[in-house]
Amino acid sequence: MANGKPGAAAASPRHERRRYPRAATSFSAALIAGGQRYATRVINLSMGGALLDFRDLTSKPRIAVGARVAIEILSRPLQETFAAEGKAVLWNTTRGPEPLLAIQFDEVTGEAAEILEELLAEALVDLARFRPPSDIP
Numbered sequence: 001m002a003n004g005k006p007g008a009a010a011a012s013p014r015h016e017r018r019r020y021p022r023a024a025t026s027f028s029a030a031l032i033a034g035g036q037r038y039a040t041r042v043i044n045l046s047m048g049g050a051l052l053d054f055r056d057l058t059s060k061p062r063i064a065v066g067a068r069v070a071i072e073i074l075s076r077p078l079q080e081t082f083a084a085e086g087k088a089v090l091w092n093t094t095r096g097p098e099p100l101l102a103i104q105f106d107e108v109t110g111e112a113a114e115i116l117e118e119l120l121a122e123a124l125v126d127l128a129r130f131r132p133p134s135d136i137p
Contacts, residue, residue, distance in 0.1 A: 023123035
């Protein structure tokens with residue numbers, strides 16, 4: 001019993017709420033919000049959304065949580081661009097000096113879903129190639 005309700009599971013701090021697994025990436029992207037276009041880097045990606053890093057911008061975007069956004073993620077090896085619309089869901093200010101923006105895609109279907117699946121597969125291949133430094137004790 002959790003929260004006084006029979007059958008309710010107690011939420012743990014490590015409980016995963018995401019619907020889709022995420023892949024670590026370093027794709028270049030453009031985020032469009034409020035009529036402005038921002039260069040960004042996608043640092044993780046899933047079928048449901050992305051986490052964006054704006055550290056290379058001189059002025060940080062002012063995008064409100066809940067704001068409508070569009071994103072274009074470029075894959076040079078695939079020579080394809082994934083484009084989707086969605087909304088800003090969270091500014092993560094706890095991981096380092098620069099805030100990260102989490103966005104949630106609207107439903108991704110058809111050719112866009114195929115391109116996104118290819119991007120995720122590419123990210124997993126890149127991760128498989130990664131070799132940690134051998135000189136770290």
